[in-house]
Amino acid sequence: MTESNPKPVFGENSDFFDLLEDKKPALFLDYDGTLTPIVSRPEQAIISQEMKNLLAELAEKYTVAVVTGRDMDDVKKLVGLDNLVYAGSHGFRISGPNGLYQEHEKTAVLLPELAIIEKELMDLQKKYKGVQIDRKRYAIGVHYRNAKDEEINDILADFEEVLDRNPGYKKGTGKKIVEIKPDLDWHKGKAVMWILEKLELNNDESILPIYIGDDDTDEDAFEAFQESGTGIGIMVEHNGKPTRASYTLENVDEVAELFKKLL
Structure with missing residues (x-):
């Protein structure tokens, strides 16, 4: 486990898109601070129509999962798209297309x-x-x-x-x-790896898993990718704190720009 000095996704010297030259992304996305700006009250974090449209288009081409601390039913209602995977409560409850489902045994x-x-x-x-x-x-x-x-x-x-x-x-x-x-050995990183395995993407060399998040709990996913060598972590609005993400995006607007680029 090593902390990195993350590089901007966009910029003259960025090599991020080189990594995708012969691969398809599988996108794992936090909600608050990633798909919507941070707001003073959590119920006010409403996803924009533009972002929702981008997610819908992405999900037609790629695997897209929302991995959040919010309750799974809450984030499903907020996003409102049926062809995404949703992992709520830091992955303690997961559902997706074609009967994908898991809830913690305890x-x-x-x-x-x-x-x-x-x-x-x-x-x-x-x-x-x-x-x-x-x-x-x-x-x-x-x-x-x-x-x-x-x-x-x-x-x-x-x-x-x-x-x-x-x-x-x-x-x-x-x-x-x-x-x-x-206090159980389960978090966003474990949830992401479970989803990759269940969708049979974990050993697919044509797929590049990408996790985008902005907060402390997303570090578990960055670390899981770093340790397994399976994917790339992107920190949104990096504030200089140590992170295991490899790349950064400045804000939610840049997240949207990345989605447009992937499309």
Whole structure:
């Protein structure tokens, strides 16, 4: 596992498109910050019609999967395209065309436990103005983008107390969000590799898997590609933090430009 100094996809010295000269991409895409800009409230992250049209065209030619921390049903409704693969809750639930489906084997245990944790976290939403609890099927997010700056340390401390009271769960981090999720060896990287295997693309030398994401949880997918040597990671809006992605795109608009180029 090595961290890279990612190169821009676009530019005079870019070699990105050389990698695709004799290959077809299989696209794995985060949602927030990749297909839509980051917004103050998660329910306001509505995909543009242009981006939806591009995804529809891409899915006619290539494998396209949306891999997100959002609940699978939520992102399916937001994107609204039937011929994509959807991996929700960081891959704990996956569905796609031709009967593709998987849900984590510990569902029956996890869901009741998460319901209890959700009630505990709701106290933070009541206590701190601007905090928003986002219940997903296999994770619970605490958004604090709209909270007062001077209260953020207290919010995070209260979050840690809830986490400490619930063994078997771990913290996830992102842009102005922390999550409680099952402490299991499953994440976006494992989900992507599972999809590649189920679609029989993992040993197809004519396919180049490409993962595009913008946040900490996407590093698991970048790392999975890096370790297996099977694909390329692209970080959107790289902020200089260490990353395992090989390339960068500046923003959602450049993601759209890449899609147009692939078409």
